[in-house]
Amino acid sequence: AQSVSQHNHHVILSEAASLELGCNYSYGGTVNLFWYVQYPGQHLQLLLKYFSGDPLVKGIKGFEAEFIQSKFSFNLRKPSVQWSDTAEYFCAVIISGSARQLTFGSGTQLTVLP
Amino acid sequence: DAGITQSPRYKITETGRQVTLMCHQTWSHSYMFWYRQDLGHGLRLIYYSAAADITDKGEVPDGYVVSRSKTENFPLTLESATRSQTSVYFCASRTGTGSSDTQYFGPGTRLTVL
16 A cells, blocks of 8 residues: 655754755655645645646645655745744645545644744 | 534544444435544545435545445445544545546534544
8 A cells, every 4th residue: 555754753943044855655656746735723724736737836825845756755845934934744645546535744844933 | 505514513422332423415326325434544534425325435434434325425324433533534425437537525523532
């Protein structure tokens, strides 16, 4: 079965620092990749997604992610974080051709210090 | 535009009781999903439904029952609640095909089983 790994469980940064959250998946076929964000007490919201084409995907709120197929990775980046980015971030994958349910990573809690 | 609503938002129950969590979507999306969110596990799929009267198991279905008599509703029942079912439950629905394929999540139900 496919799996998604997020190796950073908790990241603490100061405002204006750059962010990179790791995401690796374990499936050799075609995948669709997603990053979701969950602000404290709220539901999951889609940050960005990759289906095909340009492997550098830009999402909302200044986030971007790069799909590197050879590394089975889809890391999330932001050049300068803000206090309001404090949230939990989830990477997820859909295997193409399946029933298209999402498989999630365990999440990364980001704390941005003012 | 209400999107996805879940009720109740918070529930405390006792071991052995039956509990039903409600999920309602206003978009008429074909696919609906139930996930549970636990610390260190991210979100795990419990059940999903491809259409009214069509349901299938996800990763962690034991102890849960679902039904879908109408497209807009997808209730999740814990037939005899156990403490291990204490969790936050998210309902989701899916729209689109191809690159517009996106899952939207409800606000969640926090369930505590004593």
